Amino acid sequence: MNFEVPIGPQHPIHVEPLMLRLKVEGELIVDADVDVSYIHRGIEKALELRPYIQGLYLVERICGICNAAQSLCYCLNVEQLLGKEAPPRARYLRIVVEELSRIHSHLLWLGHYLHTLGFETLFMYFWRDRERVMDMLELITGNRVTTAYNTIGGVRRDLPPGAEQKLRRTLDYIEERVRYYEKVIDSEPTILARTQRVGILKPGDAVRMGVTGPHLRASGIKHDVRLDDPYSGHDEIPFNVITWDTCDCYARVKVRLRETSECVNMIRYALDHMPSGDYRLKIPPFFKAPPGESLSRVEAPRGELVHYSISDGGDRPYRYRVRTPTLANLLSVVEMLRSRGDYEVYIADVPAILGGIDPCICCSARILITDEAKKRRMITTLDDIIRFSRGRRVERR
Amino acid sequence: MIEKILATVFFPGAIFILAVSLFYEWVDRKLYARFQNRVGPHLAGPFGLFQPIADLIKLLSKEDIVPMATDRFLFTLTPILAPALILFACMFLPVAGPSGIISFEGDLIAVIALLSIYTITVYLAGEGSNNRFASVGAVRAAVQLLGYEIPLTLSLLSVALAAGSLSIRGIVEAQAERGLWFIAGIQAIGFAIFIIASQAEMERIPFDIPEAEQEIVAGWEVEYSGKRLALFRLSKDLELFLLSGLGAAVFLGGPIGPVIPGLEPMLYTIYFILKSIIVLAIFTLVRALFARLRIDQMVSFSWRYLMPPAMILIILTEVIM
């Protein structure tokens, strides 16, 4: 039986339409192909059409989850073009918001991943606790998800009065909860059974495939843009880069759990050492950037984010290039799904590999089957293929 | 005769059972939500009590779609067959008195058999929708059956052995005679096995493998909509009632309890409902505590951890008797 199994692009709750096309021979995946076109909106071109200040808000909406990282990266980029640098207080405030949104993103991922494993209750608990973080983001920036906090030359508002105490209380709460969840996850056999020794990505392969972020660190490679290429005063703030060397899905869970605690510490440090002074430079809304090119990198929750821009001296970018972490990590999925030589991938491994790397992909779960023999096309969900595949294995035994 | 028919149709027969099982779905959803620190349904009727009914009526009122590729015969038959089977099995439960509406020596076996036939109906439902993955999802249900059926049967049989009777009535009366429920004693192991195996029978976490999570009602159900889906949901609720009732009858003494003379029939029902809600709460708790296993893990789990204790249990019961 040789048929094509596209996975995607619709899923009930959390969806980023993405389609994986898997060519399978019986159980074995012979070829994999990724189609991310469903979300392609043409942002890079659209950025060339609008003044820098408008681009800022478009960039935030490349992806809502990492919007703080996206806008930070954009601002750093334009500041570099202008040859300016945000004042120290702005840098610290940026870190606070960036790390807060990292906490929110990691909690989201963790809850989500557990939901992928069918653990509804922990999913609910994670998301319940995440609401506290969202409240803090809303308090500081004025909106829950899309923060619109960073602006060219600093941040748009100062910490509101009383926010610091509330923030600290939330941090204490989150820290305690994360510790508790780590204990639960470490001792729950059903979770361990589903994550350990599943979806292994060896360090060498991870580098070859350009994997970034927690996914890379879960393969035991100590790379973090905040450490290697500090961009917003990260050289002044002590923090640990979390790595884990079992290289499997369990490692990815562990790394994100530990990183969440690390973020808590970073925010505390930033609050303790918050410089006084201005929080933004006076930059007029419309300006022309001098010709040149600039490149900025930011450690977004899901990995390294790269913005590369070229200016021809106009009031809008000549070319703006965005490389998002998910795209970088996607490749490793495609590569890991392709059988070559003695490396064999079965349909049964698909959910493990996908889910471990990014739950959203796993969850954009609609499967379109093209059965060559019957010339029939059908749509079902990823769960069916999971079941289908697991079952196959059992039957073979 | 008339009385018998009335009993079958109304109390404690079909209508009553349907109502109670819808109520059980509400209890299940509400408790599950509470375990997760949520509220759960609360707008439909007082405390959301009518939520399952609202779901049901809504589904019944929806457009009826029969996709082209399906096998019309199976697509029509299975949604009717599935609730009918379980409803029939529910007739054996001692809801209003120590014996069910139908009762004979060996009816425990009949219930177990009906459950297996139900799984086969599910299998046919998947096949009938003629959707590759629906049908394979159905195959998963059948594979899972191999995992849990024997432990489930063994756990029930060991109770039957202890009671010296293969009828539910006999088991209930044996408990009444001793004044001790079977859960007190070595049959507690049997109860644990029963809980886990029923969880698999009902396709709930951690064994909801053939059934998707509650949000993605997929698998064998994926092509069914409207009325047909309503009937399948109904059979799920009935199954919930059947298994928690069975657990209550066999392990918790069924409808027997302290009696106020003259009020027996009512008290019987109340005791039965209360006890089965306890079993239901345990089902719900289990659902809240675990991640889903994969089917290979599920099968090896039940052969490794369910089968041996069940075997030992039945030998022990034999020895003690």
Place this chain on the structure above:
Amino acid sequence: MKVPGRLVAEALKSLFRRRATILYPYRELDKVHLPEGFRGRIEFDRSKCIGCQLCFRVCPAKAIEIVDDEKGKRPIFYIYRCIYCAQCAEVCPTKAISMSKIFENIALRKEDMVVR
């Protein structure tokens, strides 16, 4: 140590703990988290506006249209296009635009979502 069902204590506790849910649309409106500085629906004070069109030029979502009325050029805000960035409020020289705390921007027809 592997203990299955470690969450049981937490789950049972939640059974008796206060629900985390806010019974929002029908009750407990006051519990909705709406801090100072929340960016909700635009509020526009027509009398303050001087018609400089800065808001129009800066709006990243093209949610603003400039029309001529008796006083000169004045903006109209199409809420269904607005992305709540508050950039217009930030640039407006006379602070004629402000962000209210109205977050329920719901309409059954688009035409209902306009601020003049």
Place this chain on the structure above:
Amino acid sequence: MSEEGLLRKITERFGDKIIEAKVLGKRRVSILVSPDAYKDVVRYAAQDLGLEFLSCLSGVDRGDSLEVVVHLGYSMHVLIKTRVSKDDPAVDSITDILPAASLYEREIHDLLGIAFKGHPNLKRIFLPEDWPEGVYPLRKDYSPEHPKPLRGGEAV
């Protein structure tokens, strides 16, 4: 390794194949090479200088020519660029050196129309299947219908 040191190493090794080499800023280095040496430079940087991590690959329409930019390195960020003419643009694929490049090369092929010689699977990735052939959205001569200011709430 300092920025200048790195540049020196590469210029010494490849001589006049290097058209332009400059330091853009802290940990940022940019090198423009001729297309025939492009792959060798990338190989040298990745395998001999230890910049084995490909973080990005960009394509730029430079007006009369198309540019491919390779972003290499974890801490040090090296941009290796090469330019090809707009008629029949093609460069060597670097997927055999850096497998990470495969998705990016497809992206550039899709959006800018640069062919990568030796790419194993140069298929469409972002654009819809019904997108017209030969139209590349990121080229400067393509401009999407630019909505004019609003009238009655709708872009016209």
Place this chain on the structure above:
Amino acid sequence: MGLVEKLVRKCRARSPWILLFDTGACNACDIEIAACLTPRYDVERFGVLAKGSPRHADILVITGPVTRQVRDRLIRIYEQMPEPKYVVAAGTCATSGGVYWGCYNTYPSLDSVIPVHAYVSGCPVKPEAILRAISVLVEKIEKGEA
């Protein structure tokens, strides 16, 4: 209006099952809708269940501008839903394309593709706003106006 019809309407209003479809959104709206399912907001209160199959859903919740590729799929999913069905456009993108003007790959708005019954503006929509939108729609259904 007959009693049966009244009952049916009431039941429909109390059991709106939703299907979420992302037509190219930035995820922020998606996660806010996902947040609606979690303890703080808990849409199950209204009897809402998130479904995966269009065959089971009553309300289609759309986030994001409609991209060119997703358009046909969207129409197909809409057609797969059994009547009566409703569509909610959640977020500025879905109501009007919002910030994505000038993107060559998006359609101007959702209602140019399929009929829409309720619009929720917000970027992203606050979960409360989604709850409110559902309750508004539900009231309309109950009255038989939508």
